[in-house]
Amino acid sequence: MGLGGLLSAVWQVELVRMVVLAAVVFTFLAVGGALFLVLAERKISAWIQARVGPKHVGPHGLLQTVADTLKLLYKENIVPHRADRVLFSIAPILVAVAALLDWVVIPFAPGWVVRDLNVGILYFAAVSSLTVIGILTGGWASNNKYSLLGGLRSAAQMVSYELPLAFSLLLVATLTGTLSTVRIVEAQPYPAYLYPSVAVAAVVFLVAATAEANRIPFDLPEAEAELVAGYFSEYTPMRFALFQLGEYGSLLASSALFTTLFLGGWKGPFPLPWLGPVGNGLVWFLLKTYAVVFFLMWVRWTYPRFRIDQLLGLSWKVLLPVSMMNLLVAGWLVVVVR
Amino acid sequence: MIGLPHYLVLSSLLFGMGLFGVLTRRNAVAILMGIELMLNAANLNFVAFTKFVDPTFVRGHVAALVIITLAACEAAVGLALIINAYRHLETVNVDQVNLLKG
Amino acid sequence: MNAEALAFCALAAMVLVGGALVVYSRNLVHAAVSLVPTLLGVAGLYVLLHAEFVAAIQILIYVGAITVLILFVILLTEGATGLRVRQRNEQVPLALGVCGALVALLWVVLLRVPWGPAAGPLPPYNPGAVGRSFLMPYVLAFEVTSLVILASLVGAIVIARREE
Numbered sequence: 001m002g003l004g005g006l007l008s009a010v011w012q013v014e015l016v017r018m019v020v021l022a023a024v025v026f027t028f029l030a031v032g033g034a035l036f037l038v039l040a041e042r043k044i045s046a047w048i049q050a051r052v053g054p055k056h057v058g059p060h061g062l063l064q065t066v067a068d069t070l071k072l073l074y075k076e077n078i079v080p081h082r083a084d085r086v087l088f089s090i091a092p093i094l095v096a097v098a099a100l101l102d103w104v105v106i107p108f109a110p111g112w113v114v115r116d117l118n119v120g121i122l123y124f125a126a127v128s129s130l131t132v133i134g135i136l137t138g139g140w141a142s143n144n145k146y147s148l149l150g151g152l153r154s155a156a157q158m159v160s161y162e163l164p165l166a167f168s169l170l171l172v173a174t175l176t177g178t179l180s181t182v183r184i185v186e187a188q189p190y191p192a193y194l195y196p197s198v199a200v201a202a203v204v205f206l207v208a209a210t211a212e213a214n215r216i217p218f219d220l221p222e223a224e225a226e227l228v229a230g231y232f233s234e235y236t237p238m239r240f241a242l243f244q245l246g247e248y249g250s251l252l253a254s255s256a257l258f259t260t261l262f263l264g265g266w267k268g269p270f271p272l273p274w275l276g277p278v279g280n281g282l283v284w285f286l287l288k289t290y291a292v293v294f295f296l297m298w299v300r301w302t303y304p305r306f307r308i309d310q311l312l313g314l315s316w317k318v319l320l321p322v323s324m325m326n327l328l329v330a331g332w333l334v335v336v337v338r
Numbered sequence: 339m340i341g342l343p344h345y346l347v348l349s350s351l352l353f354g355m356g357l358f359g360v361l362t363r364r365n366a367v368a369i370l371m372g373i374e375l376m377l378n379a380a381n382l383n384f385v386a387f388t389k390f391v392d393p394t395f396v397r398g399h400v401a402a403l404v405i406i407t408l409a410a411c412e413a414a415v416g417l418a419l420i421i422n423a424y425r426h427l428e429t430v431n432v433d434q435v436n437l438l439k440g
Numbered sequence: 441m442n443a444e445a446l447a448f449c450a451l452a453a454m455v456l457v458g459g460a461l462v463v464y465s466r467n468l469v470h471a472a473v474s475l476v477p478t479l480l481g482v483a484g485l486y487v488l489l490h491a492e493f494v495a496a497i498q499i500l501i502y503v504g505a506i507t508v509l510i511l512f513v514i515l516l517t518e519g520a521t522g523l524r525v526r527q528r529n530e531q532v533p534l535a536l537g538v539c540g541a542l543v544a545l546l547w548v549v550l551l552r553v554p555w556g557p558a559a560g561p562l563p564p565y566n567p568g569a570v571g572r573s574f575l576m577p578y579v580l581a582f583e584v585t586s587l588v589i590l591a592s593l594v595g596a597i598v599i600a601r602r603e604e
Contacts, residue, residue: 347547367513368471385494
């Protein structure tokens with residue numbers, strides 16, 4: 001199914017359906033993404049550093065992010081002196097919307113996908129590349145040299161890491177012969193002789209996705225020791241929250257895509273009782289996705305930050321050649337076995 | 339019903355805008371942006387013709403994809419040239435880059 | 441008014457307003473950011489024309505790479521592209537005349553030609569059709585394009601590198 005459904009005779013119904021779906025996905029993103037992940041991040045970092053973490057608001061500090069969000073809502077929105085008002089307000093919205101649009105092609109369970117596009121993974125790559133523009137304009141519009149530096153670094157970083165990411169997606173497309181995420185899940189598990197290629201692609205994807213999400217060890221755009229807080233130094237409450245939403249939303253989306261491409265999506269190792277196919281799919285999908293998120297958080301609180309030249313060198317001199325060779329080998333294997 | 343003429347009129351307007359930008363801008367990067375608009379207008383025509391006139395082999399899509407690729411090449415080389423010019427002449431305004439003029 | 445017409449009008453407005461800002465805006469960063477709605481609008485039109493693959497590539501390459509590169513260069517050369525510099529040369533009236541005449545000529549031609557009906561139905565869309573076209577009838581174009589990419593890759597690196 002393409003986007004053509006919107007043009008059918010009952011397009012009003014279709015429009016309402018899309019608005020409702022957007023609301024549902026947005027709620028999921030805000031609650032399961034930003035709200036939950038911020039808390040998880042603080043708890044996991046505390047656990048790794050042998051601290052307790054937030055514990056005063058609600059039982060075991062469960063309501064800490066809710067309280068923080070409420071606080072953010074009450075604070076004043078400040079636009080810095082001589083900043084570019086229009087772009088300053090648009091940038092965080094762009095970042096959040098890009099993170100939201102990622103979710104259109106993620107299949108949660110059999111039949112549970114907002115829209116199964118026939119260019120699915122390409123669409124994902126395209127939409128997530130919109131984030132860069134939001135970050136770059138946000139950094140420039142703040143009229144602050146640290147923000148600008150953060151924005152420029154982030155553009156260089158994200159453009160470099162888009163290539164290895166795209167090559168991982170290409171590998172999956174080559175193996176399954178489709179770009180649709182649903183069909184990719186259905187085509188798994190991959191045949192055993194392809195495991196080495198898929199494993200290499202998965203590692204490359206994970207590294208590149210971490211870099212795309214601007215997380216440690218690749219969080220140079222917001223390196224707090226050198227750049228204050230990078231591109232969002234000047235951002236105050238709600239706009240800052242939108243940036244956070246975008247960041248955690250795209251982190252969750254990358255993990256979900258990783259699950260979809262490499263971990264079998266909604267398919268589980270064994271069926272759970274009483275849940276039915278949809279419930280089963282949902283449970284396994286969310287379990288896998290949050291496991292990937294946990295892994296990324298673990299990495300974040302374990303490793304130090306790269307230098308900018310090391311970061312770009314890793315992408316251009318290691319990941320890109322490796323993923324190109326990998327694609328070549330996998331393509332050859334597929335042809336030979338057929 | 340939206341037909342071929344609608345798309346052609348739109349793309350001609352876009353092309354005109356791009357040409358206006360190329361002719362009137364002083365900054366080389368802005369001229370490049372005008373060129374991108376013109377390329378997009380051409381692409382729009384190719385894809386529209388594919389749907390309304392010649393759907394075999396999706397030829398127009400092939401042409402559009404080639405143009406998008408070449409536009410990326412052109413932007414990369416063009417911007418490298420601009421960066422180099424800026425480094426040597428400290429300007430990116432095309433009417434000030436006139437070292438070859440006697 | 442049906443859905444297609446509505447969508448076309450909205451996308452056309454997006455493209456034209458964005459395009460006008462690109463060529464008209466005094467602030468180059470604004471001009472570059474205005475490229476985003478223009479290019480997204482064109483991508484939307486591709487979707488209307490059943491070219492989803494081209495639309496995705498348009499967003500991926502034009503919006504995600506070319507616009508970012510352009511913004512990057514504008515920010516790197518900020519000294520010369522600042523707001524105090526005159527952005528427009530003295531050819532504005534002439535250019536207006538030329539562009540107006542060109543568009544008028546195009547309209548006269550476009551609206552007079554009897555575009556025949558489609559030579560056949562649009563094949564059921566999938567990205568595979570484009571891929572097969574690239575590798576069977578148009579393989580030469582494909583290879584030449586990849587050669588151009590290689591050449592421009594080398595060229596861009598050589599030109600932009602700082603001389604030691």
